[in-house]
Amino acid sequence: MPTARSLLDRVHRAAESAREVTDHPVLEAVARVGLVAYGAMHLLIGWLALQLARGARDTDADADQTGALHAVAGSPGGRLLLWVIGVGMLSLAVWQAGEVLLWWHGLLERERWRRAAYVCAKCLAKAAVYAVLGVTAVLFAVGAEYEADERLRELTSQTLRFPGGAALVLSVAVAVVGVGVYTLARGLTGGFMRDIDLPAAPDRWEPLIAATGRVGYVAKGLAFALVGVLLWQAGSSADVSTATGLDGAMTAIAAVEAGPRLLTGIAVGFAAFGVYALARACYPDRDPSS
Template sequence: MPPVPAAQPLVHRLRDLVDRVRRVTDSPWLTHLARAGLIAYGAMHLLIAFLALRMALGLRGADADQTGALLTVAAGPGGEFLLVAIGLGMLSLALWQAAEVLLWWHGLLDPEHRVHTAVVCAKCLAKGAVYGVLGLTALLFAAGFEYEADERLRDLTEETLLIPGGALLIGTVAAGVVAVGIYTFVRGCTGGFMRDIDLPTAPDRWEPAIEALGRIGYLAKGIAFGLVGVLLGRAATAADASTATGLDGAMTAIAGVDAGPWLLGGVAAGFAAFGVYALARARYPDRDPSS
């Protein structure tokens, strides 16, 4: 019992420190950099859509995934400069998004809200991690270190299958990827993504268009990521790394079925819609992760 009074001021001091740090992450300059990251994120999806459409038309080029989009940027005029700008913008976006944990963390101390707070904090950190990985990848590409995501995933899967319990580990990761795909698809169905838009500042006439683009984009991404998880799960059950693939491999699998080009064209349109939605989010950003 005696330690409780001493612990109380410590909690208050910790809250004050966290509040001061969060005020830094709320600064206008970081918000502007995060907006630049959202613009880069949207442009990346537009490039993925373009590469997927080329695949649907039977034309091959860079992989229709994030690394393929970055390689396309690298090959263009001012590629290194653009990659550095994309990388810094995405890292700022990662910090801006992950910093929401500083707003919610104290809920972990409340038994009644602990589970909800843990879910919200996990979503903040997961979004921040995705943006951060993309930012670091862009900076690595700017420095001349290039790789293709599909090949790297296949190599990692093959190496993991060689260790005891490797297949189980890959199966667990595959289940997680499928869960992300389902979550993304459901978010598209429910429209929960609109909480990432600062609706009071967005013109009312644009809200239906933003919501329609977001729905199409989230549904397409959910299908693509779910298929990535299924293909990775096949690699785990068959102990065959050749079936492990990323987003480009999922696009290739879609193209290989009956009416594949038409289906892939639809997925490409979905990624393009998500890209435009991300640009709208850059114009009216809100990082509220409570949904």
């Protein structure tokens, strides 16, 4: 029977082998394509939000990720572009998740396990976001389109029918608000710059990267926090019409008295995040601890 030590050694060797795969230059190159797609999607979301702020939005194009993919699908060569986006985003998810292979052994060390757990959770969360976007793009590429807001309302309605469903919806709402606050904090503190390979980036570009990232993260944080607030309203009132995603949050902003001006600022912020993501594609660093 193998001892615990020998089993651990095998796990270490397997992790090292997997790490070599996720460090392969080809995977990183395709992951860069995913980062370019990620940036372009945010530029499109910014444009769609600006149209909503001006009151001139196409009703078929939501100001969110699915709306951006709809816009891509309707462009010349859209089906091919969707496949490129899907493959790129899925590769980006694998590349990002590969950072866990460097940190997981810290979970076995008493002095480092909290830090290692935090870093691993952050890497996996990022990878999950990229993977969802990649799968969504592939679904659009094969013609299986859907609206994120409608799907969220359906899931919320189904959840509320079960015992304890309201508590679950409220818990998810709190988590979404937490993500928004965390994103906002990253923008205010400049923590997002850890995702940029600063030694490789020209010094003259660092202020621009920092400025666009700061504006982008603050705008995204505010928008996602509002998504959580609207979901909380749905859970506490059982009115699923308020359960909505990013497009619904944009629409809610536009509906207030100063909404068009506020939404214009959010739109600029999402576009700024797109520029930051494009800069990250040029100088990527997946290590959130650096």
